[in-house]
Amino acid sequence: MAGATEKTPQAGRMGVPPRVADLVSDGLEALADTAPELLDLAERELQGRAERLNLVAASSPTAPAVLAAQALGFSALTAEGYPGRRYHPGTAVVDEVEQLAVVRAELLFGASHANVQPLSGSMANLSVLLGLLEPGDPVLAMDLSHGGHLSHVSRPASLAKHLEPTYYQLGEDGTLDIEHVREKARTSRPKVIICGGSAYPRTIDFAALRSVADEVGALLVGDISHISGLVAAGAHPSPFPHCDVVTTSTYKQLRGPHGGLVLRGPDSRVAANAIDAFVFPGFQGTPDFGMLAAKAVALGGALEPGFGEAMGRVVRYARIFAEAFTSRGLSLVGGGTDTHMVLLDLRGQAVTGRDVSRALEAAGILANKNLVPNDPRTPQRTSGLRIGTNHLAFMGIEDPDVRDLAEGIAQLVLDLEADRRPESSAVWHRLAAQVTALVAATEREKQPVSRRTEGKEGIEGIEGVAA
Ligand SMILES: Cc1ncc(COP(=O)(O)O)c(C=O)c1O
Structure with a gap:
């Protein structure tokens, strides 16, 4: 970690007032001394996020500036x-x-x-x-x-x-x-x-x-x-x-x-x-x-125009998922989607929401099991799988990639119905490879701004990204 004398000038260059920069960097140094295990956990968590596709409908990719704003020291105040x-x-x-x-x-x-x-x-x-x-x-x-x-x-x-x-x-x-x-x-x-x-x-x-x-x-x-x-x-x-x-x-x-x-x-x-x-x-x-x-x-x-555009993608991508499922004869709660979400209805099928969720997680995709209306299964097993497109919409990927992903997941559900072991499914192996490729291609989007904009080498150095 840089010493105090190096931190302030660099922070100044980025437009961060010195006291604020010191608060954050001193805090990180103190953490390294007092709770290094937490820093290790944070690193592991960030690494895990960089390697997975998040299709959990109840979340969106927290903006880096949002995370930074929480660390500015305002929480240390009592004021009802x-x-x-x-x-x-x-x-x-x-x-x-x-x-x-x-x-x-x-x-x-x-x-x-x-x-x-x-x-x-x-x-x-x-x-x-x-x-x-x-x-x-x-x-x-x-x-x-x-x-x-x-x-x-x-x-x-x-x-x-x-x-x-x-x-x-x-x-x-x-x-x-x-x-x-x-x-x-x-x-x-x-x-x-x-x-x-x-x-x-x-x-x-x-x-x-x-x-x-x-x-x-x-x-x-x-x-x-x-x-x-x-x-x-x-x-x-x-x-x-x-x-x-x-x-x-x-x-x-x-x-x-x-x-x-x-x-x-x-x-x-x-x-x-x-x-x-x-x-x-x-x-x-x-x-x-x-x-x-x-x-x-x-x-x-x-409030930025880019957010509205992303919300347009959210809905479009969810429709791509809905189409991939219904065109393969799979049922959706509500018959489709108008939002960011599709809810797969597996009632009457051998495969459960939990089976699909676990198989997806093993391929690097997060999507949660969910109850569906009149579900005969328990909340632990469920007959539903909920998929959301908030994260995909901010990853900068294109419709064909979303379609491949959606069709892969839909085909995996059919494969799991026939054989509950994901590793026997060629589709599951393809999905895992697709996740690796997608997250690598969008790595730049997940990088902190400093590593994206700090000079030309920084940008050219990231594989697959046009400067
Ligand atoms: C419709 C709805 N309302 C409220 C909540 C609860 O929000 P929070 O997790 O912030 O308490 C959720 C979260 O799952 C939700 O889906």
Whole structure:
């Protein structure tokens, strides 16, 4: 590691103020002294990521600047409350950090108010639900095994003990059946209806759900955790003006840090100051200001035109996957996709979601097993495999590569149905080789900016990359 005298001039050249550069490099040196095993683990993790293709639908490639923003020291501050209204002194700077994140969140989603403090998507949901509802209140949410989320008052979540949840299911064709939701709403008379999910690949019709909410006098909460990038880019209909409150995680599609947002539109029936009170003091204490800085960076990135283009690729690539599966006679929940996700339905087949997920992981591809509606298998085995295209869209690969990959995975599923051992499948071997080639070809995209732009040799030195 370079000595202190060498660090500062180099940092200055990169536009990093010396104190900030020292914080990061001194911190790394201290880590090397006190917890070298952590540095080894970090190196192994980064190496593993560089060698794998990530098709986990609930994630996106965290932007390097987002990771750096979290290490700027802002987390080391205690300050409850909101900018200009804190309960602790010395907060002028972090007030500006928070404001930056708020302004960008409002701009990105066209929201009239954003609360950027939730420590996770689940905490955003819990803050809102606990704030809006009284103990024992009826609430209507999507069934967990039909694509809902634990934090939507699902049975295993503790919140279900304190409210009276009813769940709606998907229709026979795996899509949202509005008349079924209406029926459930008419009988359960919920105070809140929650929409959005973890494993729903089709467009969510927020307007239709609003009509149901209006009919029974319920508030509509939309959780766009999985599709927030698509919504921001206009590649999925906006939940505004239909939802009274909108929540999202920031790491799934926004390339942000872990964390959540709560948003409201101008027509919401829930006041901005009520939303703030639900988060603090209603549910959380001091926000993590490092996380807020990182959210500001991610939201800024999502405002760039390149992000919208990437979201276009996200949807196009998911359709390529859907076509590869359906053209081989494999079933998909919802029959296809309008988003970043396809959910393979293996009910009635010998091969399970777990079999496919394991075979893919051994070939260097990450995709998770997932329950499908009316799944006869356990959550450990599952009849579903969920595939997402967020990472592929930022790798700079072309449609033919995505098609090869999708067709290879679809063919592997057919091979595994006949013989559960992946190594007996020629397709599995081809897939493993394809992953190696793809990650090598896109290595440049994964390099830190310093190694990409530090002089011509640096660029020419990376194999397969035009300078
Ligand atoms: C729809 C939905 N909401 C909320 C969450 C929870 O987000 P977090 O992991 O940030 O708590 C998830 C994560 O899986 C999700 O899919």
